[in-house]
Amino acid sequence: MDVKHVGLREIKKRMTRDAIAAAALKLAEQKGLNEVTVEEIAREAFVSPRTISNYFASKEEAVLAAGDLGIEKVLDEFSSRPSDEPPLRALRELLSDYAREHPDHLRGASKMTRLEQLNPTLRPHRIAREVEMVEMLSARVAARTGTSVTSDLYPSVVASAAMTAMITSLAIWSREELSDESLPRLIEDAFNMMTAGYPMTRQEPRTTDAPVETSSP
Amino acid sequence: MDVKHVGLREIKKRMTRDAIAAAALKLAEQKGLNEVTVEEIAREAFVSPRTISNYFASKEEAVLAAGDLGIEKVLDEFSSRPSDEPPLRALRELLSDYAREHPDHLRGASKMTRLEQLNPTLRPHRIAREVEMVEMLSARVAARTGTSVTSDLYPSVVASAAMTAMITSLAIWSREELSDESLPRLIEDAFNMMTAGYPMTRQEPRTTDAPVETSSP
DNA sequence: TGCTAGATTGCGGGACATGCAAAAATCCCG
DNA sequence: CGGGATTTTTGCATGTCCCGCAATCTAGCA
Incomplete structure (x- = not known):
């Protein structure tokens, strides 16, 4: 019932x-x-x-519902992982894998970003959805690590970091019109940057202003 | 003119x-x-x-305007810092100092959080404002480090981390009704956690559930 | 088949956002 | 100090939207 x-x-x-x-x-x-x-x-x-x-x-909200990321599944997979693994490592794997397996879906989601720039009304709602994700993820991280969402910094900070990695990777991937294969790399780069303590990147040769290569094969 | x-x-x-x-x-x-x-x-x-x-x-938006964080000044101070300093270190100083000097203002801002839980309509707009801040900050970080907001992960990721540190600290500080002095500590803790690569905190003794001390001196 | 719960629809009311033009307030310069 | 120019405030009108309520229709089940 x-x-x-x-x-x-x-x-x-x-x-x-x-x-x-x-x-x-x-x-x-x-x-x-x-x-x-x-x-x-x-x-x-x-x-x-x-x-x-x-x-x-x-x-x-109607429009937004059409361009959903569909990450809920990832949340469940996250919870069913060995809990001695650092959360950010697990999330790096899960999210980059997700990007590898569902590039089409994420293309759709990034179309949404374009739409959003054209219709500012969408922004608040879309971002709110992201924050909901962060909150759900925070809860899982807390459960995993034995910390408290309400009184510890850890779970929210980690969850937010993961979502940031995903979102900014998507943004760059979409803006630069990169290939499907480069999205997982971006995501991994973002996570690595975080777990490395945000080292100041004296510009790596490629990212500054010279495009990697022409994106079309 | x-x-x-x-x-x-x-x-x-x-x-x-x-x-x-x-x-x-x-x-x-x-x-x-x-x-x-x-x-x-x-x-x-x-x-x-x-x-x-x-x-x-x-x-x-009218309601939100009343509970503004007033961090714009911090942005300017950030830009006028020696640019060889790692951004997150600078931001840790600036934001914790800001919390030290304007606890009243932040109390007001945290009242807004309560209101928000009561009026879900506020959420999207408030979060949108936060994201605006992140974007402004991203631009400054990019300018500082010679990276590009549109093609590099670094500036957005760093800016987002800083804002996360601030927001989650505020949230916990507000929920736990901690003393004014503990907010700067929280903020610093959050930044330290980030620059340390998000180590799994097997709960530190104090943050878990025992309050630091009674807030009144 | 016929009964029940749930979903769709139409109607109506209250509230809002916005364009436009008039009125009021402020500014600037003679 | 005064009057014209500029900006801000205001009222009015319109189109849209959100929601409660009651009626209608449809799926589920005996």
Whole structure:
């Protein structure tokens, strides 16, 4: 009586939800989110405007739902790792692996970043979602290390570092239009930088202003 | 012709702005932000509702403006430091000093955290402001170290780490209702944890659950 | 098939953000 | 000191949005 019986109900619910999100994203990409009304989204998704309000608190959240990172799984994998392993090492592995295995998904998520620059209204909501992730991750880190989220710095600081590694890697990867293979490297670099205590990088020869190579093969 | 002539105009502008923010904060503390209309805020601040829209894009931003961290100055001080000093060391000094010298101001900012838990609508906006700070700081770090915000991980990662140190310290300091003197220590601890490469802290004796000492001298 | 719980819809009200133009306040220079 | 120029404040009107409520429709199950 809990999460059992994934009946047609739940399925259809998720379908309409996805339909709404997809419609919102599509229209936002076409015209810019400000020029899109919920009524249009409703038509595009074959639902009533009222229904949209039932699923999302705002247009923004609808759009955001379409470009989700899908990292929840990573969280679970993290928890089922040997707990004597340093959290940041585990997260480095998990996140770079994730980037290796789902580049397409992350391409989608980075499209969202573009959209965001075009529609500033999206920013607050997207960032809020990130912070939610950080909080969930903090809880797991705390559980793993026997520390407290409310009174110890450690879990939040570590979780935030991991998310930062992911996000800034994604940002650079997207801005520079790099290849799929380079994202995992970026993520690992970011984590390494952190676990090395943020050494001042007297510019490495390549990163400064000369592009690695032309990105297209 | 730039920032000169701080005429009566500019002064009054800032005054009304502050008045609006203060009014919004006061009412939000009383009734919860959702139960407060812009019209009420307008009455409380002796302005027209329309004027509020001239200054802030939403109620939320008005409230937020009242609990600002006021770290802009720190940014400037950061830029005028010897640039051979590692950024995180400089920021550790600057931010812990800031906490030492303006605990009252930070108390105010931490009140905002409480309000936020009561009014979830505030979260996105507040976090967005934090990210703005990170971006400004990233730019300064980049300028300092000769790296690029758009193509190097370093500046964003460092800036984000610093802001994380500040924010999580504030959060714990506020939740645990610690003394004024313990905030700078927390901040320094956070930075030290980072520059030490996030060692797994098998709980240090004091931070876990025993308060440092009674806060009153 | 028929009953029940859950989902969708329509309607209506309250609130907000924004453009525009008029009115008030401030500034600057003669 | 005074009057024109500039900026800020204000009122009004419009379009949109969010949400509560009640009615309708649909899936689930006996």
